[in-house]
Amino acid sequence: MSDTELATDEPIHVESVEHFKEVVGRDGVVLVDFYADWCGPCKMLEPIVETLAAETDAVAAKVDIDEFQQLASAYQVQSVPNVVFFADGEPKKRVVGMRGEDVLRSVIDELSS
Structure with a gap:
């Protein structure tokens, strides 16, 4: 993955467990939105995550819990939306x-200071 792909103002859609580890292993704050396509509140949260990706120094990543059940389990995601910083x-x-x-x-802001 190139540096330009990592320095993004849009949420990064996690494509694999290795990709997840690479994204969360970055310096600084990484907001990880664990979501599901069938989840109404997740859809309501999406534009907020997009705004935060664009307006803050935090990197935003999205993890589909149906596609990556092992990540959801590893981070004790039992309901969505579930944002882990x-x-x-x-x-x-x-x-x-x-x-x-x-x-x-x-x-x-708290984690960035």
């Missing part, structure tokens, strides 16, 4: 359920 490769915070942009942005 990584900082320097380690999971630091989790926000479960539909939350406003302000809540997610405050977590990014």
Whole structure:
């Protein structure tokens, strides 16, 4: 994967377990949106994740829990939407359920400082 692909203002759709590890292993804050296509609140959260990817220094990644059940299980994702925030490769915070942009942005700000 090229550096330009990693430095994106749009959410990165995880394509494999290895790709996931590469994305969350980056320096800084990585917001991982565990979602499902059948989940209504996940669809409502999508534009918020897109805005945060564009307007913050955090990298946003999306993981389809139906496609990557092993990742969902590894990160104890039992309901969606489920956003896990990584900082320097380690999971630091989790926000479960539909939350406003302000809540997610405050977590990014907290982990970035």
